[in-house]
Amino acid sequence: MRAALIGTDGSFSVGTFAEPQPEPGCSLVTVSVAGLGPTDLMRAKGFFGPVGAPYVPAGEGLGHLADGRRVYFGHSKPPYGALAERTLVPDDEIWAAPPTLSDDQVVALAISGTGALLPLQEARIVPGESVLILGATGPVGQIGAQVARLLGAGRVVAAARNRPALEAMKARGDADAIVVLGQGDDENALKGAAAGGYDVVLDVIYGSPAEAAMRATRPGARMMSIGVQAGQTVSLSLRELVSRSHIGVGTGQRPAAERRAAFDRLMAMACEGNLKVNTRCYAFDDAAEAWAAQAGSPHGKIVIRF
Structure with missing residues (x-):
């Protein structure tokens, strides 16, 4: 074959x-x-x-x-x-x-979607909280921005390197504000869009952008890291972590029943026209x-x- x-x-x-x-x-x-x-x-x-x-x-x-x-x-x-x-x-x-979804959308929303949904569920977004999507223009980030809104986020900020893709997310209403990374001072750029600090960070890329993002959070924040495209390590002081949680989230090796439940929820969201x-x-x-x-x-x- x-x-x-x-x-x-x-x-x-x-x-x-x-x-x-x-x-x-x-x-x-x-x-x-x-x-x-x-x-x-x-x-x-x-x-x-x-x-x-x-x-x-x-x-x-x-x-x-x-x-x-x-x-x-x-x-x-x-x-x-x-x-x-x-x-x-x-x-x-x-x-x-689902019979009403195209082949490409089913596949696009499956592994990438569970990679976004599971950590955001575990972050327990409180209605109205501010959510930062770090690495927002890839499939996981695109889905994450939409899911965060469905889970109650009051403000969604999308951050990545690709300005046109970020602007498209904002134009669709998937993000309230955008941050173009890699233009100099990521930390100040993220703080400038934070409106007082992020409550939840869905981090798809890790590395130095994740360090900058943690420094832009407010007390009680939860950073959920799921990818390492920007680096496999971060350097944060204890002071920067006080009253904040940083969790590395794995999804692919979870039991099939847990992943299937997330898949079914994503498919339902998509069939309702929300993803x-x-x-x-x-x-x-x-x-x-x-x-x-x-x-x-x-x-x-x-x-x-x-």
């Missing part, structure tokens, strides 16, 4: 791969759409451990079961992934896809181009169609 492959050196190529075979507790899925995300690149680079024998990348997708049901899936059984004509998926990782994320769609023949685009920090979810 046609498939994309990651070699033992982390290289990406398109070719053929052996068909998956049925196994107890798993089902074969014929793939319609595969979604790419930062985790796929990190895995190929060995961030989660040595790269094993060639494997099919892409951690999530949408397709059909043998009986014709349209389903979303994540966590395919290695060495299979979503970037192949067929994949093998544990049954508890196969979830019904939407930008996507960039590629044909499978252009999968190498899509892989390179993901490495370039895209400002929309990258999906690949078969």
